[in-house]
Amino acid sequence: MPCCSRYAMNSISGRCVSQHRFATPAFPLAPSASLCKTFSQWHCAVGFRANIEMGFLRRKSMTAMLHLIATTIALIAMSGSSSRNADQRYPPLLQMGEAYAEPTQEQKLWALGTCAVLTESNRVRHDMLGGSDRSPKNVKACQDILAKWWGDNNREDLLGTLKWIEEGGHRRIFDEFARDLSAATPAQLALIRRRVAANPTISNRVEIALKYKDEFGRKSIAAWDYDRYVSLCGWGYIAGYLSEEEAWQRIMPAARLLQKTFDSWKDLGNNHVVGREFWSWKHTQERGDLTRKSYEKLLTDPSSPWVLLKWDTDLSPKRESRPPTQPAAGTR
16 A cells, blocks of 8 residues: 655655656647646656555656656647646545544444455454554564555654545545546547557556546545555554554544445445556556455455444444544654
8 A cells, every 4th residue: 555655756655755856748739837737736646555565666667657647638738628726625625633532333343344445355354453453463564564565664654644645645646637538528538548558557547537537526536545544544553653542533534534425335445446446557457356356245245344334324423522632743
């Protein structure tokens, strides 16, 4: 799921944080100021955050990808698409700072069920925060996962990754594709497809955005983002970067958001699977079948949290609430 968050390309998580700027490739038409602004947005969004299976993309590959994206945006600009606000936030938005009450056991199990596809794929437990107990072996394993795949080597890194998801994650990238492709004419779409055909990563994103943009609408690929958010909080707890209470303080708002956004476990799970396919063509080829089989198993297996727990389980606080804990900065 993770990536190297401090460098030019976050490997698995997909956050682009380097201050380095690649040269903007030539456009078929003279780009407008708004188009240049859009390209800048896409440059900062092209990283890939996903789950434990991802690897590092090389700078050369990223440069080629940026060239394809810039060309695609320029083609779409021929239709006169309107400029967008660089600070625009994409729904659904996570509501943090809510009064906190310790969730019930049923609420905890429901919340952990939101990341069940990833949990099932990784063959860990659905009923434990982080998928396992905090044995020394599991502490080290989660620290390695966070470091290798997300570039998170301490508490500060992890909080930065969670913030990246809160502020847009991969759904921001999906929405950029969806909006730009919606502005293109059939002739322009045909041209775009020809231009990106040699790059399966971008071609895959174009096709998935075209297929699901209307169906998903404002949901975007929120399950893909926030399912991993829940997993990250669990791994952060096992790794020692978050206390158990801090993990649940973040998980429960994400669980309520997902319940409000989606209609059923099936709806949520399908969104996760499609989000993963959008994120990486390569890893879909390698392990996409496992992800889909995990999703399908969760829909019918008698021991599945999706079978055992009703979708409309009440997630509202049950006890006297208090403001969320404000942890000391720099704690690891």
